[in-house]
Amino acid sequence: MSEFKSVKASHGGNGWGGPLIITPTAEKPYVLSVTLGGISPVALRIAELTGAEAHDQFKDPIETDQACAVVIDCAGVARCGTYPKMGLKTLNIKPGSPSGPLAQFITEDLFASDVNPDCIVLADAADVPAEPVKAEKAHEETTKENVHAKIAEGRAELASKESNGFMDVVSKIGTGVGRVISIIYQAARDTVNDVIRNIIPFMAFVSVLIGIINYTGFANVLAGVLTPLAGSLPGMLAIGMFCSIPFLSPLICPGAIIASVLSVLVGNQIANGTIPANFALPGFFAVNCQVGSDFAPVGMTLMEAKPETIEIGYPAFLFGKLITTPIQIVLAYVLSFGL
């Protein structure tokens, strides 16, 4: 099966990461397209050059271990980290540098963003890494292990030297406290990273949005539109049902951006007093009925669901929303009294 060729995929103008060398093999003959609206042209381009097969992972999910690369259109939360975490080469057709909760797995050798079909070229012989790379890595790992082993030995020696009762207790307490402190410190580092990467950028975005809305007088226009919709039960049901339409919901879902913006707008009107305060509770559900529509096939892949399960489960999930959306909004409305 040597008819497969290798391609080199670089990031686009606003992209990050790469270049990646993609080589399909007999075991991994597919380029998965986890993109909305059919197979991405990027996946088709790779398929055309390499001889691999482009595959629509949304329509007809297959096991990801048959894939040599994945093409995604992730706005920067979940999908873009999921596949690199699985060790799959991932091409994002949207721009963006590593972000989201799995950002640490998004590395230059597994991920490239803002990729368009022109970024894909046949690889030169010089670009294709031969097997030695793997060997090198293995070597590195063994040396690391050696180092660890040596450290462990050293510790064991130390311990055996000082194995009288009192010192034992002291050293145990010491290690325990050290462990707790290092865990808390690591948690602090993770948290600050998380806030800088994921929360503050969104706050900046929302601030500009609120600035424009309040300063330009657009708030009054919005109040006119939103009050009848988000300020009454039938209006909320209308928003919810609209966001639950099975063909529409995956399109408005990515990154929860639309839900967040709607939430900010409704919150703004609640602050102004045009929407009653108790509508806050049903509001959460009305603006977010589409939740998870885009991520379902990937989420079920993380559950190691069989492709057949995903194939039937995805539409079942989407159509289920049509039944559960009105129920959740009415339920939240009923439980909102007294707020």
Place this chain on the structure above:
Amino acid sequence: MGAVNDFLIFLAEGFTGLFNAAGDQFASFITGMIPMLICLILTIKAVIQLIGEERVYGFMKKCTKYAVLRYTLIPFLCTFFLCNPMAYTFGVFVEEDYKPAFYDAVVSMMHPIVGLFPHANSSELFVWLGISAGYEALGKNSSELAIRFLIVGLIVCLIKGIVTEKLYLIMKKRNEAKLAA
């Protein structure tokens, strides 16, 4: 000439005024929310590390047998301990036929949980923050809102889990009948 000049000044003032308003909003987010968020998320992350998620796994696996727990307590624990998107990986321990419904329940827990535990889905915090900030602006305390959001969320997860489970089983049967025909 004077009129043009006045107009230009008016434009420039509007322009900087808009971004001053946006900047004030940003400053209030940073000073009003970030310090509390950082301390809260830090503490929960450290507690999760100290407990170790493996320790709750055994208990959680046993619970997946019961529909009521499978679509309420388990999605909550998954999102709390594993966060978005790793929470879904716990679905490996759920029976194949329940996986789509379990996905529905977990994804529907992703936002109701953040009112009290923002660490679980910090990238999508504004679904909660947008409305709750407006609610707080009225001088009300948003803790009660957060608790009710979580309670309604748990009930909704249960309903969604059951509905999607039934729908999936019906569609699967129909599909099998079609394949057999």
